[in-house]
Amino acid sequence: MASVDLRGLTKRFGSLAVVDDVSLRIDHGQLVCLLGPSGCGKTTTLRLIAGFLEPSDGEIHVGDRLVSSKLRTLPPEQRKMSMIFQSYALWPHMTVAENIVFGLRLRKLDRDTIAAKLKAILATTKLEVLASRYPGELSGGQQQRVALARALIVEPETLLLDEPLSNLDANLREEMRFEIRRLHDEYRYTTVYVTHDQSEAMTTADLIAVMNGGKIDQLGTPQEIYENPQSEFVARFIGASNVIKTVARDENHVTFGGVTLRVVGAKLTSGESAMVAIRQHDIQLSTQAPENPENAVKATVTRQVFLGAGRDYMVEMSDRTTLRIVTSTETAVPRGAEVWLTLPPERCRALGR
Amino acid sequence: MTITTTTTADTVDGTRGTFDWTRPVLWLFAAGLIVLVLLPLCWLGVYSVTDRGGHATLRNFLVLFTNPDFLDPLLTTAIIATASAAICCLVAAPMGWLVSRTDMPGRQFIRALVTASFVTPPFLGAVAWELLAAPNSGLLNQLFRFLTGAASDEYLLNIYSMAGIVFVISCYTFPFVFVLVANALDRMPGELEDASAILGGGAWTTARRVTIPLALPALVAGSLIAFLQAMTLFGSPAILALPAGFHTMTTKIWSLFQYPPKLELAAAAAMPLLLVTILLLQAQKFILGRRGYSVVGGKYGAPRLVEMKRWRWAALAFCLVVLLNPVFLPYFALLNAAFSPNATTLVTPATATLRNIVFVFTELSATQLALKNTVILGTATATIGTLLALVIAYVTTRRVIAGSRLLGFLATAPVAIPGIVLGVGLFLSYTRPPFVLYGTLWILLIAFLTINLPSAYQQLQAAFLTIHPELEDASRILGATRLTSLLRITAPLLRTGLIATWCFIFIGVMRELSAAIVLFTSQTKVISVLIYDLNESGDLAAIAVLGIAMLVITFAVVLAINRIPMFSTNAGTRLRN
Numbered sequence: 001m002a003s004v005d006l007r008g009l010t011k012r013f014g015s016l017a018v019v020d021d022v023s024l025r026i027d028h029g030q031l032v033c034l035l036g037p038s039g040c041g042k043t044t045t046l047r048l049i050a051g052f053l054e055p056s057d058g059e060i061h062v063g064d065r066l067v068s069s070k071l072r073t074l075p076p077e078q079r080k081m082s083m084i085f086q087s088y089a090l091w092p093h094m095t096v097a098e099n100i101v102f103g104l105r106l107r108k109l110d111r112d113t114i115a116a117k118l119k120a121i122l123a124t125t126k127l128e129v130l131a132s133r134y135p136g137e138l139s140g141g142q143q144q145r146v147a148l149a150r151a152l153i154v155e156p157e158t159l160l161l162d163e164p165l166s167n168l169d170a171n172l173r174e175e176m177r178f179e180i181r182r183l184h185d186e187y188r189y190t191t192v193y194v195t196h197d198q199s200e201a202m203t204t205a206d207l208i209a210v211m212n213g214g215k216i217d218q219l220g221t222p223q224e225i226y227e228n229p230q231s232e233f234v235a236r237f238i239g240a241s242n243v244i245k246t247v248a249r250d251e252n253h254v255t256f257g258g259v260t261l262r263v264v265g266a267k268l269t270s271g272e273s274a275m276v277a278i279r280q281h282d283i284q285l286s287t288q289a290p291e292n293p294e295n296a297v298k299a300t301v302t303r304q305v306f307l308g309a310g311r312d313y314m315v316e317m318s319d320r321t322t323l324r325i326v327t328s329t330e331t332a333v334p335r336g337a338e339v340w341l342t343l344p345p346e347r348c349r350a351l352g353r
Numbered sequence: 354m355t356i357t358t359t360t361t362a363d364t365v366d367g368t369r370g371t372f373d374w375t376r377p378v379l380w381l382f383a384a385g386l387i388v389l390v391l392l393p394l395c396w397l398g399v400y401s402v403t404d405r406g407g408h409a410t411l412r413n414f415l416v417l418f419t420n421p422d423f424l425d426p427l428l429t430t431a432i433i434a435t436a437s438a439a440i441c442c443l444v445a446a447p448m449g450w451l452v453s454r455t456d457m458p459g460r461q462f463i464r465a466l467v468t469a470s471f472v473t474p475p476f477l478g479a480v481a482w483e484l485l486a487a488p489n490s491g492l493l494n495q496l497f498r499f500l501t502g503a504a505s506d507e508y509l510l511n512i513y514s515m516a517g518i519v520f521v522i523s524c525y526t527f528p529f530v531f532v533l534v535a536n537a538l539d540r541m542p543g544e545l546e547d548a549s550a551i552l553g554g555g556a557w558t559t560a561r562r563v564t565i566p567l568a569l570p571a572l573v574a575g576s577l578i579a580f581l582q583a584m585t586l587f588g589s590p591a592i593l594a595l596p597a598g599f600h601t602m603t604t605k606i607w608s609l610f611q612y613p614p615k616l617e618l619a620a621a622a623a624m625p626l627l628l629v630t631i632l633l634l635q636a637q638k639f640i641l642g643r644r645g646y647s648v649v650g651g652k653y654g655a656p657r658l659v660e661m662k663r664w665r666w667a668a669l670a671f672c673l674v675v676l677l678n679p680v681f682l683p684y685f686a687l688l689n690a691a692f693s694p695n696a697t698t699l700v701t702p703a704t705a706t707l708r709n710i711v712f713v714f715t716e717l718s719a720t721q722l723a724l725k726n727t728v729i730l731g732t733a734t735a736t737i738g739t740l741l742a743l744v745i746a747y748v749t750t751r752r753v754i755a756g757s758r759l760l761g762f763l764a765t766a767p768v769a770i771p772g773i774v775l776g777v778g779l780f781l782s783y784t785r786p787p788f789v790l791y792g793t794l795w796i797l798l799i800a801f802l803t804i805n806l807p808s809a810y811q812q813l814q815a816a817f818l819t820i821h822p823e824l825e826d827a828s829r830i831l832g833a834t835r836l837t838s839l840l841r842i843t844a845p846l847l848r849t850g851l852i853a854t855w856c857f858i859f860i861g862v863m864r865e866l867s868a869a870i871v872l873f874t875s876q877t878k879v880i881s882v883l884i885y886d887l888n889e890s891g892d893l894a895a896i897a898v899l900g901i902a903m904l905v906i907t908f909a910v911v912l913a914i915n916r917i918p919m920f921s922t923n924a925g926t927r928l929r930n
Contacts, residue, residue, distance in 0.1 A: 050830055076829040083830040089823035093845045102841075103831035154831060 002080070002157035002190050003028050004049060008058035011044055018044045020214035021058070026207075031184050031191040033201040036211035037237070042194045045211070046160050049192060050083055051076040062158060082151035083160040086167070088143045090135035096146050097122075097131040103154035117153055124183070125149040141172045152183065159184075161193045165200060177203045198238050202226070210234050230266070231353035235277035242283075242323045243351070248274040252350070256343075257297040257317035265349035275351040280326040282347040285313060286340050287333060295343045299323070301333050315339065382744050383760055389803055390763050393778025394770070397627070400620035400781050413621035423622065426600040429515070430584055433601060436519045437583035438576045441527040444675055446572055449534030454564065456658045457668040463676070464535070470679035471528035472907045474864040476588025476881065477900040478525045480888055481683030483592065484690055484897075486510040486517065490697040492686060513597040521589050524679035526582045530575030537571035538564070556659050574637045581633050585626055585771030587867035588881075592888055602626060603773045603867065610871050616781060623774040631769045690897035697893070709894040717895060722876070723883040727863060730794060730879060734801040735858040739851055741802070742809035747839070750817040751825070764810040767803045772867030775803060780871055792874045800868040805861045809854045816850030856910045863903055 004026040011019040019041045026032045034042040047053045049060060051073055060068035067074040082103075090099050097118060104114045122128045125145040135143055144164065151159060164180070165173045181204045184191055195201055201208050202222045210217045210225060210233070218225060218234045229235040232243050246254045248268035253260050254276055261276065268274045290296050302322070303314035311332065313325040323341070333339055404410045417423045448467075452460045470478075485493050488508040497509040511517060545567065549559040587603040594601055600608065602622060609619040661668055691709055693700035713720055742764070749761040767775070779800050783790035790796040820843065828838040844851075866881040873882045880899060887896045 050826075052826055052829075075834070076826070077832045077834055079830070081830055083827065085823040085827055087821050087823050089821060089827035091824055091827075091842055091846075102828065102833075106832040106837070150827075150831070160830075 002063045003061075004158055004190055004192065005061040006045070006049070006058070007061070009045065009048060009055055009060060010057035011041075011048055011053060012056040017056075017214050019048065019055075022211075022214070022216055023058075024209055024216060024219065026190055026192065028190055029188040030206045031181070031193060031204060032207045032209060033193045033195060033205035034209050034211055035195055035198060035201040035205075035237075036217075037196055040211040041214040042196075042211050043162055046083075046162055046192060046194045049158075050081060050160055051079050079158070080156055081158040081160060082154055082156035084147050084151050084162065084164045086163040088135075088147040088167070090143055090146055090150075092135050095132050095134055096127060096138070099135065099146055100150045100153055102150065107154070121149045121153045124152075124186075140168050141176070144168060144172075144176060148180070148183065152187065155187070156189055159189045159191045161191065163195055164193075165195070165197070173200070180204055210237060212237075228265070229277055229349065230351060232275050232277070232351055233353075235349070235351060240280045240324070240326070241277045242280060244276045244278070244321070244323075246274055246276065248272055248350075254350070257299065257319060257321065259295075259297050261295050261297075261343060261348055262345040263348040263350045264346055266352040268350055277349045277351055278343055278347055280324050281310075282344060283323065283325045284342040284344070285315075285325050285327050285331055285333070286342070287337070289340050290342050292342075295345050295348070297341045297343065299339055299341055301335050301337050301339055304333065304335055315341065379744065379748055382741065382748075383756070386741070386745065386760065386763050389799065389806075390766050393775060393782045393803075394627075396781040397620050397623060397774070397778040400617050401624050402621075403617060405617065413617050414624075416618060417621050417625075423605065423618075426602050426605040427625070429594075429599055430602040432515070433519055433522065433590070434580045434584040437522045437526055438580040440519065440523040441530045441579040442572060442576045444523070445527045445530035445575065446534055446568075448672055448675060449531050449538060450560075450564070450568070451668050451672060453535045453538035454560075454659055455661050455665075455668065457661055457665050457672070459669055459672075463669075463672045466676045466680050467528050467531050468911065469908070470525060470676070471532070472860075472911055473525060473679065473683070473904065474588070474866070474881070474900075475522070475525040475586055476592060476866055476884065477687070477896075477903070478679065478683055479521050479589040479592040480884070480893060480896050480900065481686045482512050482517070482521050482524075483888075484686040484697055484893060485682055486512040487697070488513070492689070492697060492699065493682075495697070513593055515597075515599075517597075518590055518593045518601075520678075521593060522583045522586060523579075524683075525589075526579045527679075529578045529582060530572065533571045533575035533578070534568055537568045541567055560659065570640050574640045577633045577637045577640075581630055581771075584629065585773065585867070587773050587870060588885065591870075591885070603771075606773055606777060607870055610780070616777075619777050620781065623771075623777045626771050627769070627774050630771055630774075634769050687897040687900055690894050691901055693894070695894075696897065709898050713895045713898045719878065719883055719886070720899075723878045723880050726794060726797075726877060727880045730797055730801060731859040731862040733794075733798055734805065734862050735855045737798075738802050738805050738809050738858045739813075739855045742806060742813045742854060743847070743851065745810055746813040746817050747843070750814055751822060761810070761814075765807045768807040770803070772804060772865065773871065775800060776868035776871035779803075779868070791872070792877065794877050796872050797869060797877060797879065800872055801858075801862045801865055804865060804868060805858045808861075809858055812854050812857070813847070813850055816847055820846050853914045856914060860907050860910055863906070 006022055006024045009019055009022045009024075010017060022041075022045060024032070034045055036042050044053065048055055048068060051068060054073040055068050055070060057070055059066055062079065065074075067079055091102075094102070100121060101114050101118050104117060109117075118131075122131060125148055127142070127145055127149060130138060130142060130146075135146065138146065144167075147164070161180070165176050168176060177200055180193075184204075193201070193204060205222055207219060208222055208225050209219045212233045218230050220228070225234065225238055229238060229241070235241040235243055244254075244256055246256050248254050248270055249260060250270045251267045252263055254263060254268065254274050255261075256276070263276050265276075284290075297317060299315040299317050301313055302316050303312075305312040306329070307326075309329075310326050311329055313327065313333070314322055315325060316322050325341070401413055402409055402411060404412060417427075448463070451457045452463050457463075483491070485491050488494060488511045489506075491508070491510065491512065493510055494508040497503065498505065498507065512521065541564070546559050546563055549563045550556075554562060585603065587607065590601040591604050591607065594604060602625070606619050606622050609615045609622065689700050690696040692705045692707070694704055694706050694708065698704070745760055745764045749757045749764075770778070779796055780791065782788065783796050783799070790799070824842055824846070825838045828842045829835065833841065863880060865879075866885060869879055869882050870885065873879065878886070880903065884896050884899055887893075887899075
């Protein structure tokens with residue numbers, strides 16, 4: 001069984017720790033997304049797992065094998081892994097078929113087996129008619145499928161994907177997301193998927209590890225990450241959240257815009273600074289005072305934009321802090337008008353960090 | 354901590370257990386390179402500060418800077434180099450601007466002609482100018498006497514003079530300045546000039562206030578290169594200065610190898626050339642390094658051409674008159690000599706003969722040997738050099754081993770070693786145990802390898818940069834070792850680059866004279882040395898034949914390589930004289 005286990009993994013370039021004490025266990029057959037902005041260390045982590053880089057500290061175990069440590073690193077070719085690269089890395093001097101069977105040829109399989117496997121994978125990835133073309137003659141989406149086929153045909157224990165969809169246009173990207181998930185469910189290899197696109201992570205992953213500054217900021221299922229962000233970074237990075245910086249009154253109340261808000265999430269300490277996250281579309285906006293005064297605040301509209309599917313408001317509190325709100329198109333309030341906001345308590349999440 | 358090896362079921366289909374040979378092999382290459390480059394320089398340094406008995410002394414340098422025998426060549430060299438650099442700038446800067454920034458007709462044609470003068474070996478140019486402007490027999494002097502009816506001992510031009518040498522050297526050095534200036538102007542975004550125009554600057558104001566200042570660093574850098582080239586050239590001064598009865602530093606160093614050899618003095622005399630070269634190359638790097646401001650940010654359109662109006666044809670005439678000197682006249686003289694019964698008699702259809710060609714290739718015994726040696730050395734140097742440059746370029750672009758930067762530095766270092774200085778260093782290194790190579794082709798192989806390594810390395814490095822490293826990564830993650838990836842993925846992708854590099858080294862070997870001249874023996878003569886010998890014996894027709902053959906091969910290769918997109922920008926500039 002090929003679980004992948006990172007233990008205190010660290011990679012320093014000079015004095016800069018690009019990957020900083022990362023521990024992560026990926027069970028056999030799981031698909032884990034490393035999600036984060038560029039420069040957060042996610043690609044470095046992936047290249048460490050692949051064996052292209054040697055760790056400065058920590059270990060990587062695959063199944064019961066130790067494959068990377070400070071002292072010895074198993075070269076990539078001995079790891080039974082496959083990888084899909086951001087650039088696809090298709091060899092321009094080989095045809096599609098030659099690209100795909102490269103790994104099988106290296107494994108010295110006999111001709112008939114190779115032909116059979118090639119036929120099967122070409123069918124799965126819908127590439128039959130393109131087999132004798134050269135990569136330069138393919139569209140981006142077709143190249144992407146060749147890269148997938150090339151990586152999958154060797155039946156790897158572990159599949160690594162490095163921003164595999166970032167070079168595709170929006171429609172194709174959406175389609176390929178589901179395709180990757182489908183193939184994963186079909187073959188059940190352990191998969192590590194690196195992306196900076198949260199919706200890509202949401203649709204494909206069993207588990208998401210949100211990375212920031214070389215560390216894993218939060219690990220959880222897509223739903224947990226979305227509904228229960230534990231840090232300011234995750235709240236801002238996943239979904240569109242307002243993060244309110246304020247002062248705690250007690251363990252689940254904060255002061256905001258002259259009123260007291262009830263919040264859920266992390267336990268707060270009275271008198272200390274606190275951060276509360278609330279999504280743009282969770283705030284209710286109305287022109288009249290709501291019946292239930294709990295968590296209701298008065299504000300002034302400073303900007304209103306019609307987006308088609310909704311309206312995007314910028315409002316200002318009496319203390320000059322601003323919030324962004326997305327509402328349905330029905331509520332049209334002009335700029336400068338006074339409005340009432342309701343911040344539902346169960347949607348106001350106090351953040352630990 | 355060790356890697357836990359478990360059951361056989363755990364091994365990766367037979368790839369486990371193969372030893373990665375790449376690192377030891379790479380270290381071996383690194384060691385070889387260090388010996389190649391550093392050994393001659395070390396012996397050069399050691400010899401320059403020892404006397405005949407092997408004791409440390411500074412007397413060699415004392416002699417060098419006090420004895421008029423050495424001071425005069427030092428001064429002569431300085432004058433020649435400075436004058437040549439100045440002339441090169443005066444001629445090349447306006448030409449570069451005309452070709453790059455104006456609507457002068459025939460701009461591509463002019464560029465091609467400059468490339469032609471670029472790839473002409475300077476010693477061949479010098480011989481051609483002997484044919485044209487030797488005081489008595491020179492074609493131009495004959496024309497002068499014919500037109501003016503002057504007496505037979507009168508002459509207009511004397512190529513065997515300081516002025517003559519400066520002129521001939523400038524002819525084959527100005528392309529360095531031209532290429533740098535034209536490239537800088539080509540790259541300069543047109544918007545910079547448009548911005549000046551929209552603010553009210555007229556065409557000439559813009560040229561004066563924007564274009565020229567932006568091209569100035571390239572011009573200065575070019576003049577430094579021209580200076581270096583003129584300073585370290587051996588062929589032209591040897592052909593033109595020795596008959597005139599004076600020496601430059603390079604010919605003086607060469608004369609110290611004649612019997613009785615004074616190796617210590619030769620080593621000491623090579624030192625100033627080496628130091629000035631290193632210094633000026635550093636200066637050039639510094640000047641060009643600050644040029645960054647001309648390519649700041651954003652996307653730019655094509656440059657706007659200055660309209661020359663009625664001056665267009667005058668500009669073209671100027672360029673053509675300039676190119677008369679390095680291209681039209683010399684080529685004409687060489688062709689004339691090749692087909693004429695007498696090298697300096699104008700050939701007519703009635704007197705045209707193939708006798709010279711027959712003589713050179715069938716009767717002249719030295720040709721066979723020199724051709725054979727040149728082909729052997731060219732092939733061997735090109736093959737080994739390409740391989741060496743390939744490995745170094747791989748190591749430096751992919752940072753495979755620690756110290757790859759040092760390796761890259763060593764590979765480019767020979768740029769700063771003038772050919773004749775390298776010749777001296779190699780002579781000192783390989784006439785003694787443990788490497789006694791003098792008198793064999795090996796020493797020439799090492800010399801040519803060292804000389805051609807920098808450009809080969811730079812060329813392949815550029816080629817490597819066009820190959821995404823993920824192409825190699827993809828092969829490795831699928832189970833290929835580093836070596837397999839290199840052979841199956843990288844090598845095929847580099848093929849055109851490799852072929853181009855191979856050809857350039859071959860041409861480079863064919864043209865090399867200044868190192869070969871101190872390293873050859875009677876059995877290891879090469880074509881360039883043969884040409885020099887033939888000049889000594891006055892066999893100018895034979896030189897013309899050999900020279901034309903050499904030019905044809907060179908042009909064929911340069912043309913072929915210009916068709917490869919990766920190298921289309923000034924293939925000629927990669928040659929080193």
